[in-house]
Amino acid sequence: MANLQVTLVQIDNYGPWTVTPHPRREADLQTLQSRLFADLSQLFGEPGGYAFFARFDNMIAVSNGLDLAAHARIQESIRNRYPVTLSLSVASAPTAAEALSTATRQLQDAGSAQDPGRTEILRGEPIPEADRRNDDVQIAHFDVNDATGRYTDELHAFETFIHIEAGYLELMRHLHGDHDALSFFVGGDNVIAVGGGLDRAALEATIEHVEAAAGVDLKVGVGHGRTAEAAGSAAKHALEACRQNGTRVEGELPPVDAD
Amino acid sequence: MANLQVTLVQIDNYGPWTVTPHPRREADLQTLQSRLFADLSQLFGEPGGYAFFARFDNMIAVSNGLDLAAHARIQESIRNRYPVTLSLSVASAPTAAEALSTATRQLQDAGSAQDPGRTEILRGEPIPEADRRNDDVQIAHFDVNDATGRYTDELHAFETFIHIEAGYLELMRHLHGDHDALSFFVGGDNVIAVGGGLDRAALEATIEHVEAAAGVDLKVGVGHGRTAEAAGSAAKHALEACRQNGTRVEGELPPVDAD
């Protein structure tokens, strides 16, 4: 059984900051947000985590392998280099959605995201080192079959973009609703889903759902690991296997329940 | 009548690069992509443009005010500092979608996005300086009413995220389909739409559509300007006026056709 450790990352009181004393220049906000995320991708990434930009003011990381001291260090590093601060809430559960649910509640209990007095909260309990296992994290890495040939090189760039977004919305909803997995668009035609017990049947059903609902044709590689990095790297190699074999699902998959 | 200049920014042969000779570490790709976008936001932003990350490998900029030399300089700056190169295609039209359509076609005519021999394309015709006017760009800046109170502080972070994404998809589709406008999620609960002739009726209809289709309650500030920056800054101030006045639409709006 998987054991996902998830960290909710929230920029403290960010909305009000962006318009105080008057609206800040959009080019600067975009630069600030994307560089902050880039740094979090490295800071969570060095010890093996994955950070996702999500809404940029609320980011989500798979943080198996980072203890509270590592989280506090990330807060310090950002405080020392940015005009904003971060609150972090960490939790673990057999599925990513359950873990994020606990992490969300912990942060909400500490006060509103726009309460100027609620800054640099650090809450929650990382998985004790002794309890970590080599298959704690499951990652499913999706991409669109021949996105360049069918979309980028053929359609108006914005139509392609709408297709990709529509496919992503169907995917994120389906995997969240049916499997308590969290899916994140990571650029291009790629979506990374952080799951718990996704098996072959679930993945095939997901691909069929997205094809039917949004007309987007996906394939997926699946990997498991002690960290997001280990699981994600295995998933990427499995996705390459799909490409070579012309298959839709590859990777280390739990046996389908025979019932 | 508006005159939108749009630049399609494409990372050359990016997909193959990310998996050659084997899949590159996701944390590094995320850092690369988001920093590249951050730099483009500054490079297009200094002369008054807006860059949007879109799919990250295909970005879109509103580039009124940047001539071909400025575009060539952006290519050079990225080539000098990143392991990847950019192709740029620029076009203008009364609506953002028409301009992007031309820009897309120009780039497709130069070869496939995954053709290793097609690098650093620079095509298209910026608006001649003499033809530029103070209302060439129209920007509509949307946000969600009380997103923090209703969503961030109340819902599971991923449910909030799905709501925002669903609202964005409805908005981008509606404005593209009905008004040839291009809409971009820019973080938090904010979407920036680049339009041509959006009037009050169109904006109210859009807000009603998104409310009906996705249950997301929006407001919008509108601005016009010689550059995206000028138009966007006016739109942000108009959005603040919505907040203060409790209104749904504010800003410089073309008169509704009385017919």
Place this chain on the structure above:
Amino acid sequence: MANLQVTLVQIDNYGPWTVTPHPRREADLQTLQSRLFADLSQLFGEPGGYAFFARFDNMIAVSNGLDLAAHARIQESIRNRYPVTLSLSVASAPTAAEALSTATRQLQDAGSAQDPGRTEILRGEPIPEADRRNDDVQIAHFDVNDATGRYTDELHAFETFIHIEAGYLELMRHLHGDHDALSFFVGGDNVIAVGGGLDRAALEATIEHVEAAAGVDLKVGVGHGRTAEAAGSAAKHALEACRQNGTRVEGELPPVDAD
């Protein structure tokens, strides 16, 4: 006669900030400083300026081509993205040292660099556009003859570093004392000097002085231009000519006074 526009860039009250409430982590300060400089290099560089890191808390830019609005925009961009703010003081004169002298005095008149109440000063007078000429800026780009072969590949890395630093100190002192030029180490074995009226005799005497005093064997390319970028690019090409021709001084040089 040259007309150098120089901007003194000072991080406001930086020293105290680095130790408040207790000393901040050095790795973070180094990252902050070098990224701030990197951004200034782009912000001054886009319109053709050169920024030098100097002491990092006090940086110096050759800013021909940037008016006060451009300077204010740089202050805004940094304020929006960093935890610190900048004061800027701009002045012009026939030599870089004179210009910097005026710029320094203007900033000192506004208060101490460690006065917490003295923030975001913007003082001085850029060169009016009508007075700018195509040879306002003179750049001399020095490097060490065969630094890799003689030093990097032969000596202990720190001995090489001491050689380079010693050569730089002699160069900066000599050019400042005798020619009111400002010299900046820019990495590797490269020093860029911003001058006014450096001629062949002055440059040859400088090279001889550094050879005699520090045992470091230099060559130099010289260029002039309307901006630092134009002058510096010409200087770099002249330095390549030295490399090809085995000469010590190349470039556009004022005639030696025949007296």
Place this chain on the structure above:
Amino acid sequence: MANLQVTLVQIDNYGPWTVTPHPRREADLQTLQSRLFADLSQLFGEPGGYAFFARFDNMIAVSNGLDLAAHARIQESIRNRYPVTLSLSVASAPTAAEALSTATRQLQDAGSAQDPGRTEILRGEPIPEADRRNDDVQIAHFDVNDATGRYTDELHAFETFIHIEAGYLELMRHLHGDHDALSFFVGGDNVIAVGGGLDRAALEATIEHVEAAAGVDLKVGVGHGRTAEAAGSAAKHALEACRQNGTRVEGELPPVDAD
């Protein structure tokens, strides 16, 4: 007895790259170099190391705590995000200079810094984990007494800069020649020396030498630790003690030999 682990970081074939096919824009090179260093400061810094920019194309890190896998990971991270690659050579010894000497020789043995075929070398032996001790690293953090009051607020900015550079050169030479320590300017009026057996007498003699030779009046805080970060943090606190107590040398100091 100290045990310093030092890593020599060399950008592969960098000089030729900066002028191929023609000299690259200086503003971009400065941005590239300083961002690359900023990233190394974080990459070495997260596990407790200190990176110094030195000549930027040849950087030096105190890397106690980083094994070869961590070094390989740094190479990978840079290769994935920059247009250049890094060679790394690691060695350890009771003094920083001895360690760097070995590291330099290892890299030179692998080929010239400008040999296009010599890329991404990784050589040397980190200290085995079992041999690491809590006082392996000694850091001495120097700054100039009242630099702001005496220099920045009083002198021409370039005269201040020359003073600081001259003081630094005397310090780096003296500590290297007499004590096999490596000293690095880190911005403002700060120099960090990485030593082995610096005691009170050595530090007082150093301060007197720099005062006599360059007229620069220093104070110093000293710390020891298992990592550069631990030692450096203690040194910073000791420097604050100097400031409060009006003393010149503070910190954990080895007893002076009584002879």
